[in-house]
Amino acid sequence: MRIQEHPILHFKPGKKVSFIFEGKKMEGYLDEPIAAALVAAGIKVLSYSRKLKRPRGFFCAIGNCSSCLMKVNGIPNVRTCITRLEEGMIIERQC
């Protein structure tokens, strides 16, 4: 979900791009953080913890907490809150 109207801010999103999340095609905006595009698309669970397989979501947004680590284009442990979205990215949950 995205903010449609705001009393102070005017959002000027980048170009629309598509990406693949867990095999499904989705859309977001170029250069926004991957994790923001996922939240906007209604995806809250970004990964599962290694041992207990507990769901993990967006938490700090500044690359500090590791809660948003995902596999991006085959590379694991990408901090998706501070990595920009690009056309055609393949994004997967890691566990």
Next chain:
Amino acid sequence: MKEYDIIVVGGGPAGLAAATTAAKCNANILLVDDGLQLGGQLIKQTHKFFGSTEQFAGIRGIDIAHNFIDEISHLSNIEILTQSTATGFFEDGVLTILEGYNGNRLSKVKPRRLIIATGASENMLSFINNDLPGVYGAGAVQTLMNVYGVIPGRAVLMVGAGNIGLIVSYQLLQAGIEVKAIVEALPCIGGYWVHASKIRRLGIPIYTRCTLKEVKGKEEVESVTICNIDDKFNFIPGSERELSVDTICLAVGLSPLAELLWQAGCEMAYIPELCGYVAKRDENMKTSLDHIYIAGDVAGIEEASSAMVEGQIAGLNAAASLGLYHEKYRELNLAFHRQLLQLRHNEVSESITRGIKKATL
């Protein structure tokens, strides 16, 4: 290996002020920040600042950031590296930086002076299921909605009625998101009354001596149980209430982000008034190590105005220690110190002043 007169780590208000000031002393500078854009906390602040300085009160944080970024782009002796994390500073004077796609590129640089302005990290709270998706730090909620226009959730419980909790609640309402309630463990509201009354007028309840006990949900937050607490912060049985929310926003304070300073071997001290461990420093922001300076929230949680002035002091003096004296060094240094005193000359700042006294070498 590339060498610089000064490397500034952190591009929030403190780091930006340090870099621009040092640049005006003709130092060559590298500014490193791990965010997607410069500005630190400022880029998410859409409210008019409560800053006490004549310069910044009444301006939105986001505009202060843009002015800075504009100024910096005109200074040819500052190199900027964003999306890059400084990870360590070693005995041989080398600073390591992780760059590139998920930090898979390690680079090494050598500063003659280092200014650490890494800001703060948000505090966590212990409660059942505090790791479920939908539990956010207040900063993350702000980033999502104010920087990227993304709605974090539909119905929010705000935890903490300090300035950050109150301001972010108001910003949530501006974005059209429902705030069910604000809970505050202390007996009174910590933030300014102007903010609290704005929230109250909009019909959002603020419960004091109340906290959250448990979050429920399978894959994500579905509801929350809040509960009153007594003087000793114990839950009062029977006072539980359940609220249907999909988002918990934690605004329970910040701690200085001081890992680099620990690792570099600066003398550290736990100072409650400054919200955690900070590096001890002299009045010109120099730590116990001659080549490392600090500024901003990493030196003690305060506010953007004082972070900027500390940055100016650190930048001016780090440059001076290399023989790069600003033509008006003495006047400027005096003026900056006077400004800090002025900023801290109020009731709220009394404990900060006490903390700084303890942290001074």
